[in-house]
Amino acid sequence: RPNTGYGMTETCGIITSVSADFFVDKPASCGPAMPSFEVKCVDDDGNAVPVGEIGELWVKGAPVIKGYINRPEATAESITDGWLHTGDVARIDEDGFIFIVDRKKDMVLRGGENVYCAEVEANIFRHPSVAEACVFGVPDPRLGEEVGAAVVLRPGETLTPEALREHLAGISAKHKIPRYVWFLNEAIPRNASGKFLKRQLRETLKPEAAV
Structure with missing residues (x-):
């Protein structure tokens, strides 16, 4: 049966789980919290946001770590009154199902608008010519950050930046369309866990080389 879940090292494993009919009904969700956990989504001030908001x-719960050994600063930054800050941006629906939106540190703040990289990547992937896509923030003196995307095409495929932006214009808001696009001839670098090395991309891909 199809199933999925969500967890962290700091929670000694799984936090949520969903399978069978619930997975079919809400395939984008990682499920509700397991009985040993409390969960909530908060704003930048640590206040709980309304149901359904990001x-x-x-x-919080018994499996959550008390802190990091010999790292009091990291503990203070990551745990508040027993609540572990996961670093993930999410929303919780009226049934308690959690939907992960993005990593907080990966979010692009463009002129006061939040752009979730995972959402933009998913929209780029919807183009049949795209094999890989990694979205990240590019410093901008006026807006703070602009949206950039490193893209790898499938073998034998061609795609212009104009065609990619036209594709995105039909399925996403204007401020989420990458201003900078780099078409790469090799796979996007990843770490041992398979995650894109976004910091490396920010350092090596220059705006003047984008299309």
Whole structure:
């Protein structure tokens, strides 16, 4: 049966789980919290946001670590009154199902608008010519950040930046369309966990080389 879940090292494993009919009904969700956890989404001030609204996911429960050994600063930054700051942006629906939106540190703040990289990446992937896509913020003196995307095409495929932006214009808001696009001839670098090395991309891909 199809199933999925969500967890962290700091929670000693799984936090949520969903399978069978619930997975079919809400395939984008990682499920509700397991009985040993409390969860909430909060704003930048640590206040709980209304049901269905986006915020950082905080988790509390017996399996959550008390802190990081010999790292009091990291503990203070990551845990508030027993609540672990997961660093993930999410929303919780009226049934308690959690939907992960993005990593908070990966979010692009463009002129006061939040752009979730995972959402933009998913929209780019919807183009049949795209094999890989990694979205990240590019410093901008006027807006703070602009949206950039590194893209790898499938073998034998061609795609212009104009065609990619036209594709995105039909399925996403204007401020989420990458201003900078780099078409790469090799796979996007990843770490041992398979995650894109966004910091490396920010350092090596220059705006003047984008299309």
